[in-house]
Amino acid sequence: xxxxxxxxxxxxxxxxxxxxxxxxxxxxxxxxxxxxxxxxxxxxxxxxxxxxxxxxxxxxxxxxxxxxxxxxxxxxxxxxxxxxxxxxxxxxxxxxxxxxxxxxxxxxxxxxxxxxxxxxxxxxxxxxxxxxxxxxxxxxxxxxxxxxxxxxxxxxxxxxxxxxxxxxxxxxxxxxxxxxxxxxxxxxxxxxxxxxxxxxxxxxxxxxxxxxxxxxxxxxxxxxxxxxxxxxxxxxxxxxxxxxxxxxxxxxxxxxxxxxxxxxxxxxxxxxxxxxxxxxxxxxxxxxxxxxxxxxxx
Amino acid sequence: xxxxxxxxxxxxxxxxxxxxxxxxxxxxxxxxxxxxxxxxxxxxxxxxxxxxxxxxxxxxxxxxxxxxxxxxxxxxxxxxxxxxxxxxxxxxxxxxxxxxxxxxxxxxxxxxxxxxxxxxxxxxxxxxxxxxxxxxxxxxxxxxxxxxxxxxxxxxxxxxxxxxxxxxxxxxxxxxxxxxxxxxxxxxxxxxxxxxxxxxxxxxxxxxxxxxxxxxxxxxxxxxxxxxxxxxxxxxxxxxxxxxxxxxxxxxxxxxxxxxxxxxxxxxxxxxxxxxxxxxxxxxxxxxxxxxxxxxxx
Numbered sequence: 001x002x003x004x005x006x007x008x009x010x011x012x013x014x015x016x017x018x019x020x021x022x023x024x025x026x027x028x029x030x031x032x033x034x035x036x037x038x039x040x041x042x043x044x045x046x047x048x049x050x051x052x053x054x055x056x057x058x059x060x061x062x063x064x065x066x067x068x069x070x071x072x073x074x075x076x077x078x079x080x081x082x083x084x085x086x087x088x089x090x091x092x093x094x095x096x097x098x099x100x101x102x103x104x105x106x107x108x109x110x111x112x113x114x115x116x117x118x119x120x121x122x123x124x125x126x127x128x129x130x131x132x133x134x135x136x137x138x139x140x141x142x143x144x145x146x147x148x149x150x151x152x153x154x155x156x157x158x159x160x161x162x163x164x165x166x167x168x169x170x171x172x173x174x175x176x177x178x179x180x181x182x183x184x185x186x187x188x189x190x191x192x193x194x195x196x197x198x199x200x201x202x203x204x205x206x207x208x209x210x211x212x213x214x215x216x217x218x219x220x221x222x223x224x225x226x227x228x229x230x231x232x233x234x235x236x237x238x239x240x241x242x243x244x245x246x247x248x249x250x251x252x253x254x255x256x257x258x259x260x261x262x263x264x265x266x267x268x269x270x271x272x273x274x275x276x277x278x279x280x281x282x283x284x285x286x287x288x289x290x291x292x293x294x295x296x297x298x
Numbered sequence: 299x300x301x302x303x304x305x306x307x308x309x310x311x312x313x314x315x316x317x318x319x320x321x322x323x324x325x326x327x328x329x330x331x332x333x334x335x336x337x338x339x340x341x342x343x344x345x346x347x348x349x350x351x352x353x354x355x356x357x358x359x360x361x362x363x364x365x366x367x368x369x370x371x372x373x374x375x376x377x378x379x380x381x382x383x384x385x386x387x388x389x390x391x392x393x394x395x396x397x398x399x400x401x402x403x404x405x406x407x408x409x410x411x412x413x414x415x416x417x418x419x420x421x422x423x424x425x426x427x428x429x430x431x432x433x434x435x436x437x438x439x440x441x442x443x444x445x446x447x448x449x450x451x452x453x454x455x456x457x458x459x460x461x462x463x464x465x466x467x468x469x470x471x472x473x474x475x476x477x478x479x480x481x482x483x484x485x486x487x488x489x490x491x492x493x494x495x496x497x498x499x500x501x502x503x504x505x506x507x508x509x510x511x512x513x514x515x516x517x518x519x520x521x522x523x524x525x526x527x528x529x530x531x532x533x534x535x536x537x538x539x540x541x542x543x544x545x546x547x548x549x550x551x552x553x554x555x556x557x558x559x560x561x562x563x564x565x566x567x568x569x570x571x572x573x574x575x576x577x578x579x580x581x582x583x584x585x586x587x588x589x590x591x592x593x594x595x596x
Binding site for chain 2: 075114115116118119120121149164165166167168170171174175177178179180206207208209210211213214215217218219221222223241242244245246247
């Protein structure tokens with residue numbers, strides 16, 4: 001078999017970004033990262049967008065396999081890859097193949113996961129989880145994927161047992177940009193000690209949250225302590241709310257954080273003394289490993 | 299004294315709306331209501347805007363007194379009417395008079411109230427409270443003014459003793475319009491029984507709030523119960539958070555609700571069994587009475 005056939009393309013196609021890797025065996029031969037997120041694709045031109053982004057890696061002699069996951073497989077995406085029901089194992093994740101006009105590649109879009117008892121969904125995170133489980137098949141504990149929609153996921157015997165989503169990142173963004181706090185949280189720095197204090201405050205007195213947000217604005221009007229303080233506190237209040245609601249996932253547990261470097265560092269700083277053990281991984285590494293894992297199981 | 303001199307103009311000039319009344323003794327001779335809120339006034343053209351709106355009521359023979367309150371007196375408004383410090387009495391509320399070119403009227407803009415120990419501010423609500431106290435000078439209990447920034451205010455001996463603001467209305471708006479829930483809360487109806495259930499849920503388990511918002515979206519994706527349900531629950535979760543944080547203001551207390559008709563009716567529905575007594579007033583009536591009250595004390 002010609003070596004060329006071992007090449008394949010891994011695609012992480014989320015709501016607001018696109019990332020692809022050309023892979024041969026375990027080597028990354030090339031990669032591309034753009035802002036062509038699912039939501040920016042006009043007139044449902046998904047194939048056209050994908051071809052333009054992967055063009056340098058396509059040729060007419062050898063059909064190449066493209067494996068994708070993320071929001072591209074949602075109802076608003078290219079084609080809906082039906083959710084798989086949790087509890088579930090990631091070793092037999094399903095996929096869907098949209099019809100493709102270009103005959104230089106085939107495409108499989110992997111499913112997201114759905115939980116029906118306490119309604120929840122994920123799409124893209126399951127791939128990162130599969131990436132972590134690729135090297136750690138016997139992990140028992142919780143995986144946290146902080147971000148726009150933070151997920152806490154309980155793992156046992158390679159299964160997703162239970163999970164919960166928190167709109168922490170999205171609330172932080174819309175409150176910062178669209179509420180009266182816009183004037184008070186202009187800084188893009190975070191002071192970790194202030195953030196931690198705010199987390200602890202909500203953790204001890206969750207009833208304070210309702211008033212806490214407006215108090216930031218009022219404190220700024222009265223005392224002008226600077227927007228780093230208010231931004232750090234806002235982050236802390238929202239993170240406090242998440243940690244309060246995810247207690248069963250981390251208290252005295254082994255936990256794994258998968259996300260971007262800044263975010264997982266903050267979560268580690270807040271959680272390291274409260275949990276049994278903590279390990280950090282970058283989401284872009286885990287997506288790639290996850291797609292490799294899915295490919296191996298095909 | 300010519301009767302004409304008893305005429306004056308009451309102005310409620312908020313962030314997003316403008317309301318004015320021409321008053322003689324206790325009669326309203328005319329009123330105007332527009333969307334010329336403080337934030338829509340271009341290039342600081344406050345005098346020009348005011349003159350154009352009041353033009354029919356102005357004449358060169360008699361200078362008329364205009365009394366205003368609301369966000370027009372904020373830093374972002376016409377001129378900053380410095381806050382008065384709570385605890386405070388509304389019988390000696392201060393005002394500021396911007397310099398006016400037009401000699402057909404004079405203008406007084408009343409101060410807002412500031413609380414420094416638990417940082418909070420109000421601007422406009424103090425006028426509504428003064429309106430209620432005009433007829434109820436001996437009220438002892440709490441006044442709630444639901445809205446974009448809901449206020450809970452403790453009243454004793456005609457004084458504002460203590461107050462707390464909750465961004466309930468603003469959070470409801472930005473979550474409905476700017477988050478992933480946009481797809482699930484399109485209805486503009488509320489089902490009160492669902493709202494009440496959601497209030498009770500947060501009240502019993504505040505730690506649920508973090509996950510509750512995303513759960514609405516997931517439930518819609520999985521079970522499609524209709525956006526009336528999700529909108530009602532979103533309202534309920536946010537109101538639950540407010541009631542949790544304002545417990546000291548209403549539990550076993552006499553309370554007064556001042557707001558728009560729909561909103562105070564919802565608050566009454568949720569609170570009537572939990573409080574000692576409850577009375578409802580429309581904010582537009584209370585603003586007018588409040589300005590009359592301020593005028594009498596000048």
